[in-house]
Amino acid sequence: MSISEIAKHLNVSKSTVSLVINGKAEQGRISQELAKRIMDYVNEIGYKPNALAKSLATGKTHTIGLIVENIGDSFFGPIALHIEEYLRQHGYYVLYSSTLGEEDIARNIVQAMVDKQVEGLILSPTIGQEAQVMQVLKNKMPLVIFDRRIPGVETNYVGTDNYTASKKAVEHLFDSGFSQIGMITIDSQQPQMLDRLRGYHEIIAKRKAKPQLLQLSYTLERPDRIQAIKEFLQNNKQLDALYFSTNYLCVSTLKAIQLLPKAKTYGMLAFDDHELFELLNPKISCIRQPLEDIAKAIVATLIAQIKEPKKSFTDQVIPSDLIIRQSSR
């Protein structure tokens, strides 16, 4: 049922129907009786306007694009939930996609969302999206980047201080009495990963220790990852503590440790919390990013920019907490 059909049925013009439906009867000088007659019929047949046509006419889609690396992930999933809730409070819907860290998927998705006239974008970018993001910015599309920056591109950004948090984490392991502290990370060139790595190296150097690093390919399947970690542990028996750049690397390592011929306990600390960390024995400490605060900051920044296209960008670094769970040995 279209507005034209309604108009025809009631023998009025569609402009009249449109005005009445949108509560602009007054301003369109439509008489009360006619307005009532129209509303009655509209309610009777349960008419709902075609949102596409409406968006085309008004230029408003009430939709925000949300692009994360992996919606099934224990970091992005919950953050997506919070973002969605805050956006809903502002009357926006979410068009989402996962990039799986792949450049071409990411680019296609951004393009598709821009084409679909989203009113803003929330993006956790991959490597190689610089040019596209600059293009998006040039077109004045409201945009917030989160979790990782795009080096050399100035945008709104919300994330945590990976470098500082990483330093605190490694310091804590030293302070807990460990001395042979290895780091397990992925060989990604993403800034947040590089920052975490830099923090590790810095403290290792400060304590005059030797860096012991396992860098795994992001594309490695889980079983291969576990195998690689297992070998790393077996070839580096001197290790007494491990620092992980992500929580899932820690989970994989726990699995790898199970597979070791003889059990061994490590001091462990991971970037990003995980439900299981407090349920293990010994518990596992972590750096916890305040997901709700991050989501709130992202949405607030985006809405602000939509309402009033800004001249300058905001760069918000939300501190993470070091959650200390295990006692020093």
Add this chain to the structure above:
Amino acid sequence: MSISEIAKHLNVSKSTVSLVINGKAEQGRISQELAKRIMDYVNEIGYKPNALAKSLATGKTHTIGLIVENIGDSFFGPIALHIEEYLRQHGYYVLYSSTLGEEDIARNIVQAMVDKQVEGLILSPTIGQEAQVMQVLKNKMPLVIFDRRIPGVETNYVGTDNYTASKKAVEHLFDSGFSQIGMITIDSQQPQMLDRLRGYHEIIAKRKAKPQLLQLSYTLERPDRIQAIKEFLQNNKQLDALYFSTNYLCVSTLKAIQLLPKAKTYGMLAFDDHELFELLNPKISCIRQPLEDIAKAIVATLIAQIKEPKKSFTDQVIPSDLIIRQSSR
């Protein structure tokens, strides 16, 4: 840049531009040279058509609505990822929302997605959506319900056999030597929950045991839930095994057990797997729904219905595996 502006710039009609851009130069009998001239200019300025206008004209949005209970959840998150991947392979985008199990949110979301002309809906419904879903069906919108059925409404459905799986699970606990088997669940009227409960009662009766049930409100915050479970355990010291209708109830219980004044080990078995179950000591068995298979079936069903509006619905019950992790005591 619109297609009209391009046409004006090149002194041609916009119909010509449209035909060329969409590779219909042949069928529109546009000369090669003109087609090339148009394509060159289009590429030069990097024109991308407005997807809204295109959708309005063609009636195709290439968008599917995905409505889950909670995208941050360890069941819905990963399943959403898989659904998204399969849909991408078919050229569809995803508009998603979480209902948080709330009726009015769910209804608004479905309405919004229908208004936005999604080409199909994938829905994990809440209680009270019957009428709306029937309305959606009457409008011939392709639809797949998953995880839980809507009693009395015939639709496409993909889910697991909650009743049978539940029976197998409780049987397994008995067979492992436990005799005082409690069940912890939420007091939801959702069919999948009722089926799980029914399976428990059936086996308990068959073994001539006494049902021992804790039904928690879905709206309970996590700390309160943990507290309630703790009290339940303290008031029912005879319990030696626990069966959980969802994995997060098991996780909450693990937390509650930590808080008990003196440690106790239970036989435990949960509906839905969780990363941590195989990392604990003792490990926790579970019923594992095959997420990828479920996602694949959902998408296949939906695509089939889009391509060829069916007369009849398919009801697919995908068996779950009982993953036995702990050894019998």
Add this chain to the structure above:
DNA sequence: TCTAATTGCAAAACCGGTTTTGCAAAAGAA
């Protein structure tokens, strides 16, 4: 050489709305 068919594109209609403009009839002012 005259008519018929084909070529090449412009123009128009349409998708389903919103918003501005215009105009006849009624009401008010002089």
Add this chain to the structure above:
DNA sequence: TTCTTTTGCAAAACCGGTTTTGCAATTAGA
């Protein structure tokens, strides 16, 4: 009573595309 406002709504233009139709110019056919 005549001119000016105001009222109440229809008509038209627009959003940015797609697709069908129509028509002049060229080519082919006889």
